[in-house]
Amino acid sequence: MNQYIHDLAEKLWHYHHLNHTLEKADAILVLCSYDTRVAERGARLFLEGWAPLLIFSGGLGVITRSMWTEPEADQFARIAMELGVPAEHILIENQSTNTGENVQFTRQLLAERNLSPETFIVVQKPYMERRSYVTFRKVWPEKHVIVTSPQATFDEYLSEYSNPDLPPDAVISIMVGDLQRIRLYPTKGFQIPQEIPDDVWAAYETLVEAGYDKHLVRD
Incomplete structure (x- = not known):
């Protein structure tokens, strides 16, 4: 290049970066992908006490279905547990295939569990911060959301x-x-x-x- x-x-x-300032929230929602550093970022935020619930959302998307057979969310959750996140604080949504479904299916999962977080920290790849934010705001506008990602240039x-x-x-x-x-x-x-x-x-x-x-x- x-x-x-x-x-x-x-x-x-x-441009894709939003540079949101972290705030304590009710849940951390990790939008899964090929980038397992996003799993690590979500786990670290949980371990630092930013939220009491850690959610991983992702099945196999356009890119990962040609790379893996195990759903993204299952792999990401395993990484989080290896870093010390207790399994009872993790929820897994492993059917979604795009960002809109990430939010929609997570919303359905939480409703099934009778959980209603009001504030979310969404964790995503650095160059997908903005797209994740605008999608979440469209699909679930009544919730408060900030977005973060692995900290890297x-x-x-x-x-x-x-x-x-x-x-x-x-x-x-x-x-x-x-x-x-x-x-x-x-x-x-x-x-x-x-x-x-x-x-x-x-x-x-x-x-x-x-x-x-x-x-x-x-x-």
Whole structure:
């Protein structure tokens, strides 16, 4: 990856970040994926006392169904327990395949358990903070939510955090696809709208032209 592409991708990275300040909550909701560092982040937050309940949500999505056979949430929960989170403080939702289902199916699971957390800390990959937030706000608007992620710079994430089966170019393509969804999905009823600055969208268009288009929504 040359420096020009790197800088364009980093612009998207910063836009996807929300930089929310952590607040104590009723539940930590970890949105699972290929990135097991997200599981570690959720477990650490629980162990630090930010919330008394830790929920893992994720079956096998577009990316992980070609990598794994065990649902994401089961793998993430096992990581949390290995780090010291008691099993009785963990809930697992392992049927969802996208962000909207993560929230919807978690809502159903909590209702079945007669649990009604009012405040959530959502944990996700760094470049999916914004998309997770706008999806949660659309699907479950009456709840208060803040979003966090593994604490890493763009370069640290590409070199240390991301799954070894996904090279940096693949991660950039995923970021590009997520930005497209932030623009498209409000009209489909999947997310609340977000303003996208002109320079961020211009970076997106240049990256698409450069071939980082593998995760775009195709009409």
